[in-house]
Amino acid sequence: MQDWKKLQNGSDIRGVAIAGVPDEPVNLTPEVATKLGQAFVTWLADKLGKPVADLQLAVGRDSRISGPELMQSVMTGMTTLGSDVYDFGMASTPAMFMSTVTAGFDCDGAIMMTASHLPFNRNGLKFFTKQGGLGKADISAILALAAGDEFAAADDPGAIVAQDFIAVYAGQLVEKIRAAVGAAEPLKGLKIIVDAGNGAGGFYAGQVLEPLGADTTGSQFLEPDGMFPNHIPNPENAEAMASICAAVVEQQADFGIIFDTDVDRSAAVDAQGNELNRNKLIALISAIVLQEHPGSTIVTDSITSDGLTHFIEQDLGGKHHRFKRGYKNVINESVRLNEAGEESWLAIETSGHGAMKENYFLDDGAYLVSKLLIELARSKQAGRVLTDLIANLKEPAESREVRLKIGVADFKPYGEAVIKNLEAFVAEQADWSIVPKNHEGIRVACSAATEDGWFLLRLSLHDPVLPLNIESNVMGGVGKISDRLVAFLQEMDDLDLSGFD
Known part of the structure; x- marks a missing residue:
């Protein structure tokens, strides 16, 4: 029997679509996809107060091998109830949203078939x-409709029409960069390479960079391949970042770009092959945003460094507002601040999810990179280097993440108790102090000269895990902080500390 609730992953639906992996039974079948398509149009028609037959929808997908069949099933479900559907084929997640606000399309709703960076x-x-x-509540409602399966086929089915929307979306980015720099080929003379990881982002090289005059020779893994044979398409993956960094050096490129599978996340590489991701990426886009909107608030997730806070507030004159992990949490917090009268133009998570007020607060990796390219072109015109913008950013000497698995079924109360006990332990330490204005878990400043850093312990929203992030400004500091934490945590019988090994 289908467990519909198990398909919910926060504000997305995710499931196993391909058989063959042990202990991972298929639960996202073509039949399930058909019902999800029917459930979405039913939910949307009710939400908009429109007949199902008057809805215009769009569906796109990333490069996963299950994509074509599941996408066809979703579209079939929609059309059987009477809705017309655009078939966008290979697309990106941000492009699917843009189809709802782009003249000539103005879709009532859109679906992207993707599981981001998850396995094939x-x-x-x-x-x-x-x-x-x-x-989340919307997804729960759609799943409830699918589970009810009370859909009546329309006498007059809707039509499926193929459209190359990714070309339209790419054209929007091209025109934005041209207008901002004031040139038809603002990237002429620059060698910029793209690593799409065989996901959906390969279009950016040929349909955005080349029309702007860039030399994209050496770009890699642009062809969609849902088996991801070269590396995981994920800017947080060490192998993926090492691959694009090596390519930039080998090709003597001026800039490198890497996307995740569905292009809602990105990272970059400078001409020396240095990564521009995590705190560096946040610092770079913050510098650009705060030039345009001085004094405004940058919202990030909870695990950003103290050096980033100092850079945003002391060097750039902005305000750094750390919030919870989860790109939706960060975006919603930035929206909330604006509604409360506090100007915030950027919401960005350490993972590379970056959303801007000027772009519908859409987490769009291609748009984020396009903002960097505008500044790259301007820097070249002025005889500067893009990374001059973050010359004052202080990076930690060491950083580490450890995921502590909780060995009890009812993991949330247990995890909360661990954090509570840690608070009491920290209060007894002369050189540790709880950081104020922390919105998630417990963040602790470690002031001893041999540690000089911080750690954050929080409870995962969905998994029986306590993620622990540690940073230090001195070599060996992470180890010293870890040793003290292990000595405390080893009293917790149901906590797996093997991640420290």
Whole structure:
């Protein structure tokens, strides 16, 4: 029997679509996808107060091998109820949202078939309306409709029409960069290479960079391949970042770009082959945003460094507001601040999810990179280097993440108790102090000269895990902080500390 609730992953739907991986039974079948398509149009028609037959929808997918069949099933479900559907074929998650606000399309809703950076056997659905991505409650409602399976086929089915929307979306980015720099080929004379990881981002090289005059020779893994044979398409993956960094050095490129599978995340590489991701990426886009909107607030997730806070507030004159992990949490917090009268133009998570107020607060890796390219072109015109913008950013000497698995079924109360006990332990330490204005878990400043850093212990939203992030400004500091934490945590019988080994 289908467990519909198990398909919910926060504000997305994700499941196993390909058989063959041990202990991972298929639960996202073509039949399930058909019902999800029917459930979405039913939910959307009710939400908009429109007949199902009057809805215009769009569906796109990433390169996963299960994508074509599941996408066809979703579209079939929609059309059987009477809705017309655009078949966008290979697309990106941000492009699917843009179809709802682009003249000539103005879709009532859109679906992206993707499971982001998850393995080849997974797939999923991300849903959009003109107001943005759906929330958790919306996904729950759609799954409830699918489970009820009370759909009546329309006498007059809708039509499926193929459209090359990614070309339209790419054209929007090209025109934005041209207008901002004031030149038809603002990237002429620059060698910029793209690593799409065999996901959906390969279009950026030929349809954005080349029309702007860039030399993209040496770009790699642009061809969609849902088995991801070269590396995981994920800017947080060490192998993926090492690959694009090596390519930039080998090709003597001026800049490198890497996307995740569905292009809602990105990272970059400078001409020396240095990574521009995590705190560096946040610092770089913050410098650009704070030039345009001085004094405004940058919202990030909870694990950003103290050096980043100092850079945003002391060097750039902005305000750094750390919030919770989760790109939706960060985006919603930035929206909330604006509604409360506090100007915030950027919401960005350490993972590379970056959303801007000027772009519908859409987490769009291609748009984020395009903002960097505008500054890259301007820097070249002025005889500067892009990374001059973050010359004052202080990076930690060491950083580490450890995931502590909780060995009890009812893991949330247990995890909360561990954090509570840690608070009491920290209060007894002369050189440790709880950081104020922390919105998630417990963040602790470690002031001893041999540690000089911080750690954050928080409870995962969905998994029986306590993620622990540690940073130090001195070599060996992470180890010293870790040793003290292990001595405390080893009293917790149901906590797996093997991640420290």
